[in-house]
Amino acid sequence: MASTIVDKSRRNDRLAAWIIKAGGLFVIVAVIGILFLIAKVSVPLFYSATAERLAEVPAELHALVAEDSTGISQSRELGETGSIRVQLMSGNQLEVQRQLVEKDILGNEKKTGQQYRLTDPLPGNISTFWLGRKGQSLYAGTDNGWLIRWDLSGDGEGRLIETVQAFKDHRRITALATVLGDYSLAVGDEKGQVTTWMPVSKPGSGEDKHLALIHRLPGLSQPVSRLLASPRDKSLAVFDKQGTVKMVHMTSERLLLELKAGAPVAAAVFADRGRKLVVSSTDGKAIAWKLSIPHPEVSLSTLFGKVWYEGYDKPEYVWQSSAATDDFEPKISLMPLVFGTFKATLFAMLFAVPLALLGALYTSQFMAPNLKGRIKPAVEIMAAVPSVVVGFLAGLWLAPLMDEHILALFMSFVMVPLMLLVAIFAWRPLAENTALGRRLKGYEFLGMLPIVFVTLWLSWKLSIPLEAALFGGDLKQWLYSTLGVNYDQRNSIVIAVALGFAVIPIIFTIAEDALSNVPRNLSAASLALGASRWQTAWRVVLPSALPGVFSAIMIGFGRAVGETMIVLMATGNTPIMSWSLFNGLRSLSANIAVEIPEAPLFGTLYRTLFLSAVLLFMLTFVINTAAELLRQRFRKKYGRY
Amino acid sequence: MLKKSVLALCATVCMATVAHAEKVQVDAKLPTYKATSGVSGNLSSIGSDTLNNLMTYWAEGFKKKYPNVNIQIEGKGSSTAPPALIAGTAQLGPMSRPMKGKEIEDFEKKYGYKPTKVGVALDSLAVFVNKDNPIKSLSLDEVDAIFSKTRKRGLPEITTWQQVGVGGALAAKPISLFGRNSASGTYGYFKEHTLKNGDYKNTVKEQPGSASVVEGVAKDIAAIGYSGIGYATSGVKAVPLSDKKDGTVYEANYANVLSGKYPLARMLYIYVAKKPGQPLPKVTEEFLKFALSKEGQQIVVKDGYDPLPASAAAEQLKALK
Numbered sequence: 001m002a003s004t005i006v007d008k009s010r011r012n013d014r015l016a017a018w019i020i021k022a023g024g025l026f027v028i029v030a031v032i033g034i035l036f037l038i039a040k041v042s043v044p045l046f047y048s049a050t051a052e053r054l055a056e057v058p059a060e061l062h063a064l065v066a067e068d069s070t071g072i073s074q075s076r077e078l079g080e081t082g083s084i085r086v087q088l089m090s091g092n093q094l095e096v097q098r099q100l101v102e103k104d105i106l107g108n109e110k111k112t113g114q115q116y117r118l119t120d121p122l123p124g125n126i127s128t129f130w131l132g133r134k135g136q137s138l139y140a141g142t143d144n145g146w147l148i149r150w151d152l153s154g155d156g157e158g159r160l161i162e163t164v165q166a167f168k169d170h171r172r173i174t175a176l177a178t179v180l181g182d183y184s185l186a187v188g189d190e191k192g193q194v195t196t197w198m199p200v201s202k203p204g205s206g207e208d209k210h211l212a213l214i215h216r217l218p219g220l221s222q223p224v225s226r227l228l229a230s231p232r233d234k235s236l237a238v239f240d241k242q243g244t245v246k247m248v249h250m251t252s253e254r255l256l257l258e259l260k261a262g263a264p265v266a267a268a269v270f271a272d273r274g275r276k277l278v279v280s281s282t283d284g285k286a287i288a289w290k291l292s293i294p295h296p297e298v299s300l301s302t303l304f305g306k307v308w309y310e311g312y313d314k315p316e317y318v319w320q321s322s323a324a325t326d327d328f329e330p331k332i333s334l335m336p337l338v339f340g341t342f343k344a345t346l347f348a349m350l351f352a353v354p355l356a357l358l359g360a361l362y363t364s365q366f367m368a369p370n371l372k373g374r375i376k377p378a379v380e381i382m383a384a385v386p387s388v389v390v391g392f393l394a395g396l397w398l399a400p401l402m403d404e405h406i407l408a409l410f411m412s413f414v415m416v417p418l419m420l421l422v423a424i425f426a427w428r429p430l431a432e433n434t435a436l437g438r439r440l441k442g443y444e445f446l447g448m449l450p451i452v453f454v455t456l457w458l459s460w461k462l463s464i465p466l467e468a469a470l471f472g473g474d475l476k477q478w479l480y481s482t483l484g485v486n487y488d489q490r491n492s493i494v495i496a497v498a499l500g501f502a503v504i505p506i507i508f509t510i511a512e513d514a515l516s517n518v519p520r521n522l523s524a525a526s527l528a529l530g531a532s533r534w535q536t537a538w539r540v541v542l543p544s545a546l547p548g549v550f551s552a553i554m555i556g557f558g559r560a561v562g563e564t565m566i567v568l569m570a571t572g573n574t575p576i577m578s579w580s581l582f583n584g585l586r587s588l589s590a591n592i593a594v595e596i597p598e599a600p601l602f603g604t605l606y607r608t609l610f611l612s613a614v615l616l617f618m619l620t621f622v623i624n625t626a627a628e629l630l631r632q633r634f635r636k637k638y639g640r641y
Numbered sequence: 642m643l644k645k646s647v648l649a650l651c652a653t654v655c656m657a658t659v660a661h662a663e664k665v666q667v668d669a670k671l672p673t674y675k676a677t678s679g680v681s682g683n684l685s686s687i688g689s690d691t692l693n694n695l696m697t698y699w700a701e702g703f704k705k706k707y708p709n710v711n712i713q714i715e716g717k718g719s720s721t722a723p724p725a726l727i728a729g730t731a732q733l734g735p736m737s738r739p740m741k742g743k744e745i746e747d748f749e750k751k752y753g754y755k756p757t758k759v760g761v762a763l764d765s766l767a768v769f770v771n772k773d774n775p776i777k778s779l780s781l782d783e784v785d786a787i788f789s790k791t792r793k794r795g796l797p798e799i800t801t802w803q804q805v806g807v808g809g810a811l812a813a814k815p816i817s818l819f820g821r822n823s824a825s826g827t828y829g830y831f832k833e834h835t836l837k838n839g840d841y842k843n844t845v846k847e848q849p850g851s852a853s854v855v856e857g858v859a860k861d862i863a864a865i866g867y868s869g870i871g872y873a874t875s876g877v878k879a880v881p882l883s884d885k886k887d888g889t890v891y892e893a894n895y896a897n898v899l900s901g902k903y904p905l906a907r908m909l910y911i912y913v914a915k916k917p918g919q920p921l922p923k924v925t926e927e928f929l930k931f932a933l934s935k936e937g938q939q940i941v942v943k944d945g946y947d948p949l950p951a952s953a954a955a956e957q958l959k960a961l962k
Contacts, residue, residue, distance in 0.1 A: 181838075311791035311793065311840065312791065318843075321823060326742045331840070400860045400861075403860075403861070480815050486815050487815075488817065488846070568849075575843050576843045576844060594822050594823075594847070594849070597718065600720075600723070
């Protein structure tokens with residue numbers, strides 16, 4: 001009889017072990033599966049481009065490429081307002097012809113013509129020129145490496161803006177074209193190099209902007225004979241005399257594709273909104289490719305490096321992913337988001353860890369057991385508050401409140417601990433020598449509460465005259481005008497407090513469990529040997545429970561890294577890279593929540609957001625693994641509880 | 642949850658706008674809406690947050706005419722409309738900006754024809770400051786210098802209020818910036834027209850809805866923000882604007898919007914998938930007709946936006962033929 005019971009329970013044990021193992025395995029498989037699914041969406045970002053040569057070139061593409069003529073004259077249709085045409089005349093001069101059409105309210109058209117030559121003295125012979133797509137600017141390159149820029153946007157005659165010596169070695173500039181958006185100028189030269197230039201204001205030169213070299217793109221081995229800008233994005237097709245075509249992208253500086261036309265190219269044009277490239281060779285034969293370039297703007301350097309974007313004065317990490325127009329240069333640096341995630345986590349942990357750990361130590365070692373039985377569940381209920389509620393309160397209630405009483409807050413950071421210390425020193429003789437003191441042992445905490453509140457009230461009251469005396473009545477203004485620090489209403493302090501509120505219960509409850517589980521005989525032995533209660537707690541209990549305490553912190557850390565709603569609602573989601581306490585941040589998780597609904601399915605932004613999810617996953621994975629390894633070491637070193 | 646809280650805010654906001662809106666009169670020549678028979682079914686609308694309240698009011702009015710119609714409205718930003726139309730999860734795609742080339746292309750890839758754009762109301766995008774801010778007017782050049790880090794309009798950077806001529810206690814205060822999230826058409830429109838396609842400063846606090854922009858500005862004396870005029874509350878005021886610095890300043894009122902003098906006036910749209918030569922599903926068509934009727938445009942006024950004149954409404958109805 002007895003042996004059957006033993007057999008039965010052994011069988012049950014084995015069964016339970018199997019179920020637990022299977023469950024654990026299932027969790028691991030599920031987590032890896034999720035990672036795999038997310039990664040699968042983001043991987044196509046790095047697929048290389050392909051081109052498929054069309055077997056037959058349709059007639060309309062033939063007609064399109066026949067229209068392309070970049071010889072000694074270029075013209076642009078300017079919609080309803082007319083047209084403009086520039087021609088290279090003998091004598092190294094450019095001639096501008098402009099047709100203006102003005103419509104009045106009744107629909108009557110008035111046409112005016114304008115024709116003039118640009119007679120500015122030039123540093124060399126014009127070897128090539130380019131009229132901007134919007135007819136607003138005119139560029140010329142010379143045979144000795146100079147770039148010349150005119151402004152044609154006003155009503156009068158064109159104005160020479162600048163001449164720039166682009167290349168010191170006097171190389172011949174052989175091809176020019178503006179990249180989509182008409183802001184950057186691509187320059188091809190006889191050495192086969194392709195560079196892009198744009199007007200940049202240099203420090204010290206005031207508001208004047210001068211052409212500067214921004215990107216060096218993958219070039220050719222032969223002189224560049226022609227540059228063609230894609231109408232779809234910031235890509236360029238680069239041609240040489242032998243019929244080699246390279247597709248390159250400006251922002252990512254990537255070589256996308258290399259194509260061979262097999263014969264010298266006479267004319268080339270993009271069709272089908274940049275999805276087809278048609279070229280015709282000098283013998284009149286046309287070749288067309290269907291291009292498939294999924295995500296040209298993505299490269300490791302655009303995702304994680306500093307990039308010099310159009311209109312910026314220096315290379316920067318920027319996240320600004322979308323705009324209402326197509327000629328926008330997407331800025332998808334993940335660095336500000338990673339930075340924001342770490343900043344939020346760090347500040348939250350700085351706020352939460354001391355409070356939660358010291359709270360746990362007190363609760364487990366010093367508090368009266370029946371009071372502990374109430375406090376612990378109460379703190380655990382804190383964890384059940386939905387994070388959206390915390391975020392909402394933080395953004396709409398705490399942030400304006402803090403805005404008004406910022407000095408009071410800082411003072412309370414100093415005054416509350418100080419007053420508590422004073423109170424403790426005052427209480428000590430009473431605690432040991434009076435009956436009341438002995439009876440209140442384990443309930444001291446209740447006596448602290450009024451002191452905390454009184455101190456908070458006191459620091460609020462004191463802060464008003466103090467602010468008036470020291471900071472001219474307005475600390476934020478003082479910060480801005482003397483220290484140059486901008487105080488933002490939605491700042492990192494709000495995040496630290498709100499995120500800390502979410503993290504504290506987790507750290508507290510796990511750490512408290514770990515500390516309470518240290519066997520009584522250890523602390524009893526320590527006390528019996530004459531150690532004080534504090535010495536026992538700090539030197540005996542805490543080291544024994546260190547692995548558990550460490551797990552508590554790491555789990556809190558993991559929660560803070562991934563927390564979305566609080567960060568989303570309590571910050572302004574400003575992708576700033578600054579450690580200042582007084583401005584906001586944008587975290588990876590909040591960014592995904594903000595932008596995923598707008599992201600076109602399987603577009604670059606969509607996949608980049610998934611990539612940032614992978615990154616977030618990896619971050620927490622790496623941190624947790626490191627933490628677990630550390631915990632194992634602690635366990636070996638300090639104890640088994 | 643987020644949406645609900647934003648909606649709750651909207652409710653208070655909308656009450657306040659009624660007073661502002663009473664002044665505008667709907668064009669008497671607009672057709673009155675006649676209910677027809679056989680209209681029932683489900684309608685789903687996903688898109689602009691700017692149009693969110695308006696769509697809700699229209700849906701309410703429409704449901705009164707046709708109790709058998711179910712309408713669901715979701716407004717997270719104009720950029721959510723094209724994906725929803727393409728995926729077929731919505732029949733109506735309200736947008737506060739026209740579709741981009743790429744969005745039209747994606748739409749065409751799925752359906753084989755272009756989306757149909759129906760203008761349903763006029764909006765003057767307003768630049769809001771706190772009600773206690775004494776500023777009289779701003780030019781778009783200055784607004785660009787406040788909001789943009791690329792400053793394509795060419796003025797030097799503006800960071801404090803005294804740089805735009807505000808005196809007193811506010812003068813030395815740094816300007817606190819509020820804006821919309823990038824899904825919103827308002828974000829795109831403002832970027833295109835005020836910033837000349839430049840980039841926003843990193844310090845612009847991106848809010849998930851127009852109501853939270855206005856709420857943020859109302860709570861912060863040194864703040865400036867932009868959103869559709871329909872979200873104005875008593876805590877903020879819309880600054881009269883001029884295009885160029887020292888140019889003529891225009892208030893964001895109906896007359897200036899109609900005459901095209903207010904520099905940030907725009908049309909609000911509803912996009913639908915309509916196969917050329919075939920009529921729209923009856924519910925969708927009737928909804929658009931309702932929106933463009935006298936009643937529908939009265940709702941526009943009630944929500945604080947500007948109604949279309951009769952001729953423009955008739956022009957938009959032609960797109961449904």
